[in-house]
Amino acid sequence: MVGNPNAGKSALFNALTGARQKIANYPGVTVERKAGRLLLPNGEPVELVDLPGTYGLEATSPDEEVTRRVIMGEQPGQAQPDVLVIVLDSSNLEQHLVLAQEVLELGRPTVVALNMIDLAERDGLVLDPAALSAELGVPVIPTVAVRRRGLGDLGAAVAAAREQARAAPPQPRAHLLLPERRMMARTMARGAVLSETSRHRLHARLDRVLLHPWLGPPVLFALLFIVFQAVFSWAKPFQDGLDGLFSALADWLRGEMPASLLRDLLTDGVIAGVGSVIVFLPQILVLFFFILVMEATGYMARAAFLMDRLMAGVGLSGRSFIPLLSSFACAVPGIMSTRSITDPRDRLTTILIAPMMTCSARLPVYAVIIAAFIPARQVLPGIGLQGLVLFLLYVAGIVGAMVVALVFRRTVTHGEASGFIMELPKYQLPTVKDLALGLFQRAWIFLRRAGTMIFTVAVVLWLLLNFPRAEPGKDQVDASIAGHIANGLAVVVEPIGFNRDIALSLIPSMAAREVAVSSLATTYAVGSSNDDDARAVGLATELKRHWSLATALAFLAWFVFAPQCMSTIAVTRRETNGWKWPAFMLGYLFALAYAFAGLVYWTAIAFGLG
Numbered sequence: 001m002v003g004n005p006n007a008g009k010s011a012l013f014n015a016l017t018g019a020r021q022k023i024a025n026y027p028g029v030t031v032e033r034k035a036g037r038l039l040l041p042n043g044e045p046v047e048l049v050d051l052p053g054t055y056g057l058e059a060t061s062p063d064e065e066v067t068r069r070v071i072m073g074e075q076p077g078q079a080q081p082d083v084l085v086i087v088l089d090s091s092n093l094e095q096h097l098v099l100a101q102e103v104l105e106l107g108r109p110t111v112v113a114l115n116m117i118d119l120a121e122r123d124g125l126v127l128d129p130a131a132l133s134a135e136l137g138v139p140v141i142p143t144v145a146v147r148r149r150g151l152g153d154l155g156a157a158v159a160a161a162r163e164q165a166r167a168a169p170p171q172p173r174a175h176l177l178l179p180e181r182r183m184m185a186r187t188m189a190r191g192a193v194l195s196e197t198s199r200h201r202l203h204a205r206l207d208r209v210l211l212h213p214w215l216g217p218p219v220l221f222a223l224l225f226i227v228f229q230a231v232f233s234w235a236k237p238f239q240d241g242l243d244g245l246f247s248a249l250a251d252w253l254r255g256e257m258p259a260s261l262l263r264d265l266l267t268d269g270v271i272a273g274v275g276s277v278i279v280f281l282p283q284i285l286v287l288f289f290f291i292l293v294m295e296a297t298g299y300m301a302r303a304a305f306l307m308d309r310l311m312a313g314v315g316l317s318g319r320s321f322i323p324l325l326s327s328f329a330c331a332v333p334g335i336m337s338t339r340s341i342t343d344p345r346d347r348l349t350t351i352l353i354a355p356m357m358t359c360s361a362r363l364p365v366y367a368v369i370i371a372a373f374i375p376a377r378q379v380l381p382g383i384g385l386q387g388l389v390l391f392l393l394y395v396a397g398i399v400g401a402m403v404v405a406l407v408f409r410r411t412v413t414h415g416e417a418s419g420f421i422m423e424l425p426k427y428q429l430p431t432v433k434d435l436a437l438g439l440f441q442r443a444w445i446f447l448r449r450a451g452t453m454i455f456t457v458a459v460v461l462w463l464l465l466n467f468p469r470a471e472p473g474k475d476q477v478d479a480s481i482a483g484h485i486a487n488g489l490a491v492v493v494e495p496i497g498f499n500r501d502i503a504l505s506l507i508p509s510m511a512a513r514e515v516a517v518s519s520l521a522t523t524y525a526v527g528s529s530n531d532d533d534a535r536a537v538g539l540a541t542e543l544k545r546h547w548s549l550a551t552a553l554a555f556l557a558w559f560v561f562a563p564q565c566m567s568t569i570a571v572t573r574r575e576t577n578g579w580k581w582p583a584f585m586l587g588y589l590f591a592l593a594y595a596f597a598g599l600v601y602w603t604a605i606a607f608g609l610g
C-alpha cells in the first residue's frame with residue numbers, strides 16, 4: 001500500500017486484514033512497515049504491507065526511506081511486492097496523482113484505490129473512476145476504507161493484476177520530471193471530475209477562526225485547559241468507585257484470611273500497589289478521549305500549524321509538533337514518529353525533548369499528589385484549583401522543553417530551523433466505533449502494564465520491605481532491605497525536600513513513573529500494618545501524614561523532568577543507534593529534575609509552606 005500521507009492506507013489495511021494499526025487524521029501516522037494477511041476473493045492468501053506515507057520516491061526522511069526500499073525490493077527480508085496498491089485521496093486528487101505517476105513509472109503491476117470518495121462527495125465532487133483508469137492505464141477502484149466500501153472489488157483487482165503480470169510482465173514507463181508530473185496530475189484530476197459544486201464553505205470558515213494568528217492560539221489554549229479540568233471533574237466519580245472497590249476487597253481479605261504474611265502480601269503488596277495505579281484508569285480514558293477526538297477531527301494538524309511559529313522560535317519546526325504531541329500519550333510512539341522529520345539534527349533535538357512532554361504515566365503521580373495536597377476548590381467560577389495545578393504542570397514541561405530546545409540548537413544539535421510544509425487534512429467527525437476502539441486499546445495497554453510490570457514490582461518491593469523482619473516495636477520499613485537502600489539514597493535527595501519514603505519509591509519507578517504511586521502505596525501499607533488495627537487509611541491520608549506541602553510540590557516538580565522510564569531510554573537507543581544520546585538524555589533530565597524540585601522546595605519553604 002503506497003500513497004501520500006493521510007490517504008487512508010492504514011485504514012484500508014485495517015479493513016482488509018482485520019489489523020488494528022493506528023489511524024489518525026494527520027500526515028505521518030505510520031512510520032514503519034507493517035504486514036498483515038489478506039484472503040483474495042479467489043481464495044488465495046497474500047501478504048499485505050502497510051507503508052509510511054510519502055510524497056515521492058526520493059526519500060528525505062527515515063520513514064520515507066522505508067517506503068522507497070520496500071517498493072524497490074531493497075528492504076532486507078522482504079521480497080519486492082507482486083502488486084502495488086496506490087491509495088489516493090479522492091478529494092485531493094491533483095496532489096496525490098503526482099506520486100501515483102512516479103510509482104506507475106516503475107512499471108510494476110499496480111492497482112489504484114480511489115479512497116475517501118465519501119469525502120469527495122461531501123465536498124460536492126463527483127468523480128469518474130473509468131476516466132481516471134483510462135488515463136493511468138491501471139484499474140481504479142473507488143473505496144471508502146472506514147465504511148468498508150469497495151474492499152471486495154479492490155481484492156479482485158489485486159488478484160487480477162497478479163494473474164496478468166504472470167502472463168505478460170508490465171514494462172517501465174517513460175520518466176517524467178517533477179514539473180511535468182505536476183502538469184499531468186492537474187490535467188488528469190480535472191478530467192476525472194464529472195461535476196463539482198463548492199461546499200467547502202463551513203470548513204473554510206472554521207479554518208479562518210482556528211488558524212487565525214490571533215484567534216487560533218487562544219482557542220487551542222482554552223481547549224487544552226478544558227481537557228485538564230475534565231480529567232479531574234469527569235473522572236472523579238469513577239475513580240472514587242474503583243477506590244472503594246479496592247479497599248472493600250482488601251478489607252474483605254483481612255476478614256476472611258487469618259493474619260499471615262501471605263495475607264499481607266495480597267493486601268499491602270498486590271491490592272495497595274496495583275490498585276493504587278488502576279484507580280487512575282478513568283482519568284487516562286478522559287485524557288485519551290480528547291486526544292483521539294482531536295486526532296480524528298483534523299484539529300491536531302491545525303494545532304501543529306499554529307505552533308510552527310513558536311517552534312521556529314526555538315529552532316524547531318512544526319514538523320516536530322506532532323511527535324511532541326504524541327508524547328503526551330507516551331514518549332515511545334512520540335520518539336518513533338520523529339522518523340518523519342527530515343533534518344537529522346531537528347530529529348535528534350525532538351527526541352531529546354520528547355520525554356518532557358507530560359506522558360500519561362505521569363498522570364497517576366500528579367493526580368495522587370494533587371488530590372492529597374491541593375484543595376478541591378474553585379479559584380474562579382468553573383475553574384477548579386486541582387485542574388489548574390495539573391495544567392500548570394503540563395505547561396512547565398512544555399516551557400522546559402522549549403528552553404532546552406533553544407539551548408541545544410545552539411550547542412549539541414547546532415543548526416537552523418528548517419522549513420515546514422504540511423497538507424492540512426479535511427475536517428471529519430470521529431466515528432463512534434473508532435473512538436471506542438481507540439479507548440479500548442489505551443485501557444488495555446494501561447491495565448496490562450498494571451497486571452505485569454507494576455504487579456511484579458509491587459511484589460518484589462513488598463518482599464524487600466518485609467525482610468529482614470523488624471524487632472517488635474521497631475519500624476519495619478527501616479529494618480528492611482529496601483529501607484536500608486532508601487536511607488542511603490535519602491542523603492542525596494534530602495536537600496530537595498525528599499524523605500526516605502520518596503527515596504524508596506524513586507528506585508523502582510525507574511521502570512516506569514506510575515510505579516512511584518504503587519511503591520508509595522505499598523510502603524505506607526507495610527509501614528502501617530505495625531498498628532494492630534491494621535486498617536489501611538488510604539494513600540492520600542498517609543501522604544498528608546508524612547509529607548509537608550513543600551515536599552509534595554517538590555515531588556511534583558521532580559516528575560516534570562525526571563526520565564524515569566526504561567522504555568523511553570530503550571527506544572532512544574534504538575532510534576539514535578547507540579548509547580551516547582540516551583545517556584546524555586538521562587544525565588540532563590535528572591539534573592533538571594533535581595534543580596527544579598530543589599527550586600520549588602526552597603521557594604515553598606520561603607513562603608512558609610514547610
Ligand SMILES: Nc1nc2c(ncn2[C@@H]2O[C@H](COP(=O)(O)OP(=O)(O)OP(=O)(O)O)[C@@H](O)[C@H]2O)c(=O)[nH]1
Binds near residue numbers: 005006052118146428
Ligand atoms: N471519510 C473517510 N475517511 C477516511 C477514509 N479512509 C481513511 N479515512 C480517515 O482518514 C484519516 C487518515 O487515515 P490513515 O489510514 O491514518 O492514513 P494513512 O494513509 O495511513 O496516513 P499515514 O500513515 O500518515 O501515511 C483517518 O482519520 C481515517 O479515519 C475514507 O475512505 N473515508
Ligand SMILES: [Mg+2]
Binds near residue numbers: 011030052053
Ligand atoms: Mg498509515
